[in-house]
Amino acid sequence: MATKLPKSLAAALALSVLAAAAAAATLAPADAVAVRQTQMKELGASFRSLNEELRGDTPDMAKVKAAVAAMNKTSKDLPAWFPGGSGPEAGIKTHAKAEVWSDAAGFAGAAKGFATETAKMQAMVDSGDTDALSVQAKVVGQTCGACHAAFRGKDS
Numbered sequence: 592m593a594t595k596l597p598k599s600l601a602a603a604l605a606l607s608v609l610a611a612a613a614a615a616a617t618l619a620p621a622d623a624v625a626v627r628q629t630q631m632k633e634l635g636a637s638f639r640s641l642n643e644e645l646r647g648d649t650p651d652m653a654k655v656k657a658a659v660a661a662m663n664k665t666s667k668d669l670p671a672w673f674p675g676g677s678g679p680e681a682g683i684k685t686h687a688k689a690e691v692w693s694d695a696a697g698f699a700g701a702a703k704g705f706a707t708e709t710a711k712m713q714a715m716v717d718s719g720d721t722d723a724l725s726v727q728a729k730v731v732g733q734t735c736g737a738c739h740a741a742f743r744g745k746d747s
Protein backbone atom coordinates (compact mmCIF):
# COMPACT_ATOMS: atom_id res chain seq x y z
CA MET A 592 0.00 0.00 0.00
CA ALA A 593 1.48 3.33 -1.04
CA THR A 594 1.38 6.06 1.56
CA LYS A 595 1.32 9.57 0.26
CA LEU A 596 3.46 12.19 1.91
CA PRO A 597 1.84 15.54 2.52
CA LYS A 598 3.10 17.96 -0.13
CA SER A 599 4.85 20.27 2.30
CA LEU A 600 6.71 17.39 3.90
CA ALA A 601 7.72 15.99 0.54
CA ALA A 602 9.03 19.43 -0.45
CA ALA A 603 10.94 19.76 2.81
CA LEU A 604 12.48 16.34 2.31
CA ALA A 605 13.47 17.16 -1.26
CA LEU A 606 15.08 20.36 -0.05
CA SER A 607 17.04 18.67 2.70
CA VAL A 608 18.30 16.10 0.21
CA LEU A 609 19.36 18.94 -2.08
CA ALA A 610 20.99 20.77 0.81
CA ALA A 611 22.98 17.67 1.75
CA ALA A 612 24.07 17.30 -1.85
CA ALA A 613 25.03 20.98 -1.90
CA ALA A 614 27.26 20.42 1.09
CA ALA A 615 28.93 17.64 -0.85
CA ALA A 616 29.17 19.96 -3.88
CA THR A 617 27.59 17.41 -6.20
CA LEU A 618 24.65 19.55 -7.24
CA ALA A 619 23.89 20.73 -10.74
CA PRO A 620 24.42 24.53 -10.85
CA ALA A 621 20.71 25.36 -11.23
CA ASP A 622 19.89 23.20 -8.20
CA ALA A 623 22.64 24.83 -6.17
CA VAL A 624 21.14 28.24 -6.97
CA ALA A 625 17.64 27.04 -6.03
CA VAL A 626 18.90 25.67 -2.71
CA ARG A 627 20.80 28.79 -1.74
CA GLN A 628 18.01 31.16 -2.74
CA THR A 629 15.54 29.13 -0.67
CA GLN A 630 17.93 29.03 2.27
CA MET A 631 18.56 32.78 2.01
CA LYS A 632 14.80 33.39 1.98
CA GLU A 633 14.46 31.34 5.15
CA LEU A 634 17.36 33.22 6.67
CA GLY A 635 15.55 36.46 5.81
CA ALA A 636 12.33 35.13 7.37
CA SER A 637 14.12 34.13 10.59
CA PHE A 638 15.82 37.52 10.82
CA ARG A 639 12.52 39.33 10.21
CA SER A 640 10.80 37.28 12.91
CA LEU A 641 13.64 38.01 15.35
CA ASN A 642 13.50 41.75 14.68
CA GLU A 643 9.71 41.83 15.05
CA GLU A 644 9.95 40.21 18.47
CA LEU A 645 12.79 42.45 19.60
CA ARG A 646 10.88 45.57 18.59
CA GLY A 647 7.91 44.59 20.77
CA ASP A 648 7.66 45.34 24.51
CA THR A 649 7.54 41.68 25.49
CA PRO A 650 9.45 39.53 23.03
CA ASP A 651 8.15 35.97 22.68
CA MET A 652 11.30 34.16 23.78
CA ALA A 653 10.24 30.91 22.09
CA LYS A 654 10.18 32.73 18.74
CA VAL A 655 13.41 34.56 19.51
CA LYS A 656 15.12 31.28 20.37
CA ALA A 657 13.84 29.53 17.26
CA ALA A 658 14.93 32.37 14.98
CA VAL A 659 18.40 32.68 16.46
CA ALA A 660 18.96 28.91 16.48
CA ALA A 661 17.95 28.71 12.81
CA MET A 662 20.23 31.62 11.90
CA ASN A 663 23.11 30.20 13.89
CA LYS A 664 22.88 26.87 12.10
CA THR A 665 22.47 28.53 8.72
CA SER A 666 25.46 30.77 9.22
CA LYS A 667 27.69 27.73 9.46
CA ASP A 668 26.20 26.09 6.37
CA LEU A 669 26.31 29.17 4.15
CA PRO A 670 29.69 28.66 2.44
CA ALA A 671 28.55 25.22 1.18
CA TRP A 672 25.69 26.82 -0.76
CA PHE A 673 28.13 28.28 -3.26
CA PRO A 674 29.81 25.33 -4.98
CA GLY A 675 32.22 26.17 -7.77
CA GLY A 676 30.53 26.51 -11.16
CA SER A 677 27.21 27.81 -9.77
CA GLY A 678 27.92 31.44 -10.60
CA PRO A 679 26.65 33.64 -13.43
CA GLU A 680 29.06 32.00 -15.89
CA ALA A 681 26.87 28.88 -15.79
CA GLY A 682 24.21 30.84 -17.70
CA ILE A 683 21.61 30.34 -14.99
CA LYS A 684 19.66 33.02 -13.21
CA THR A 685 21.51 33.97 -10.06
CA HIS A 686 22.16 37.19 -8.21
CA ALA A 687 25.48 35.87 -6.95
CA LYS A 688 28.32 37.85 -8.52
CA ALA A 689 31.34 36.19 -10.13
CA GLU A 690 33.36 37.77 -7.28
CA VAL A 691 32.02 35.07 -4.89
CA TRP A 692 34.48 32.73 -6.60
CA SER A 693 37.09 35.12 -8.03
CA ASP A 694 37.53 36.72 -4.58
CA ALA A 695 37.02 33.49 -2.65
CA ALA A 696 39.02 34.77 0.34
CA GLY A 697 36.90 37.91 0.55
CA PHE A 698 33.71 35.87 0.35
CA ALA A 699 34.93 33.43 2.99
CA GLY A 700 35.77 36.41 5.21
CA ALA A 701 32.27 37.87 4.79
CA ALA A 702 30.70 34.49 5.58
CA LYS A 703 32.93 34.08 8.63
CA GLY A 704 32.10 37.57 9.91
CA PHE A 705 28.40 36.75 9.63
CA ALA A 706 28.84 33.41 11.42
CA THR A 707 30.93 34.98 14.20
CA GLU A 708 28.43 37.76 14.91
CA THR A 709 25.48 35.34 14.73
CA ALA A 710 27.11 32.97 17.23
CA LYS A 711 27.30 35.91 19.67
CA MET A 712 23.51 36.25 19.41
CA GLN A 713 23.15 32.63 20.45
CA ALA A 714 25.10 33.30 23.62
CA MET A 715 22.88 36.32 24.43
CA VAL A 716 19.69 34.31 23.91
CA ASP A 717 21.03 31.65 26.24
CA SER A 718 21.60 34.26 28.95
CA GLY A 719 18.24 36.00 28.24
CA ASP A 720 19.83 39.44 27.67
CA THR A 721 17.40 40.92 25.12
CA ASP A 722 18.92 44.41 25.27
CA ALA A 723 22.30 43.09 24.23
CA LEU A 724 20.54 40.91 21.67
CA SER A 725 18.83 43.92 20.08
CA VAL A 726 22.18 45.66 19.64
CA GLN A 727 23.80 42.50 18.31
CA ALA A 728 20.96 41.88 15.83
CA LYS A 729 21.89 45.21 14.19
CA VAL A 730 25.51 44.15 13.94
CA VAL A 731 24.41 40.89 12.31
CA GLY A 732 22.25 42.85 9.87
CA GLN A 733 25.32 44.81 8.87
CA THR A 734 27.17 41.60 8.07
CA CYS A 735 24.29 40.52 5.77
CA GLY A 736 24.47 43.93 4.10
CA ALA A 737 28.24 43.91 3.76
CA CYS A 738 28.22 40.57 1.96
CA HIS A 739 25.32 41.57 -0.27
CA ALA A 740 27.02 44.84 -1.19
CA ALA A 741 30.14 43.04 -2.37
CA PHE A 742 28.83 39.73 -3.64
CA ARG A 743 25.20 40.04 -4.66
CA GLY A 744 24.19 41.80 -7.84
CA LYS A 745 21.40 44.36 -7.78
CA ASP A 746 18.84 42.82 -10.11
CA SER A 747 20.06 40.53 -12.80
Ligand code: HEC
Pocket residue numbers: 624627628629631632634635638669684685686687688691698701702703705731732734735736738739742743
Ligand atom coordinates in the same frame (compact mmCIF):
# COMPACT_ATOMS: atom_id res chain seq x y z
C1 HEC B 1 28.68 35.72 2.83
C2 HEC B 1 27.69 36.37 2.02
C3 HEC B 1 26.26 36.54 2.47
C4 HEC B 1 25.78 36.71 3.74
C5 HEC B 1 26.55 36.81 5.04
C6 HEC B 1 24.35 36.83 3.62
N1 HEC B 1 23.97 36.71 2.30
FE1 HEC B 1 22.06 36.78 1.60
N2 HEC B 1 22.75 36.46 -0.30
C7 HEC B 1 24.08 36.35 -0.67
C8 HEC B 1 24.18 36.12 -2.10
C9 HEC B 1 25.46 35.95 -2.91
C10 HEC B 1 22.85 36.08 -2.59
C11 HEC B 1 22.40 35.82 -4.03
C12 HEC B 1 22.16 34.31 -4.22
C13 HEC B 1 21.75 33.94 -5.64
O1 HEC B 1 20.94 34.67 -6.26
O2 HEC B 1 22.22 32.90 -6.14
C14 HEC B 1 21.98 36.32 -1.43
C15 HEC B 1 20.58 36.38 -1.48
C16 HEC B 1 19.76 36.69 -0.41
C17 HEC B 1 18.31 36.83 -0.48
C18 HEC B 1 17.48 36.68 -1.74
C19 HEC B 1 17.09 35.21 -1.95
C20 HEC B 1 16.23 35.04 -3.21
O3 HEC B 1 15.01 35.09 -3.08
O4 HEC B 1 16.79 34.89 -4.30
C21 HEC B 1 17.87 37.14 0.78
C22 HEC B 1 16.42 37.39 1.21
C23 HEC B 1 19.02 37.19 1.64
N3 HEC B 1 20.16 36.91 0.89
C24 HEC B 1 18.98 37.47 3.00
C25 HEC B 1 20.10 37.48 3.84
C26 HEC B 1 20.04 37.81 5.25
C27 HEC B 1 18.79 38.26 6.01
C28 HEC B 1 21.30 37.68 5.73
C29 HEC B 1 21.80 37.89 7.13
C30 HEC B 1 20.98 37.51 8.24
C31 HEC B 1 22.15 37.28 4.60
N4 HEC B 1 21.37 37.16 3.49
C32 HEC B 1 23.50 37.05 4.71
C33 HEC B 1 25.16 36.43 0.18
C34 HEC B 1 25.12 36.55 1.56
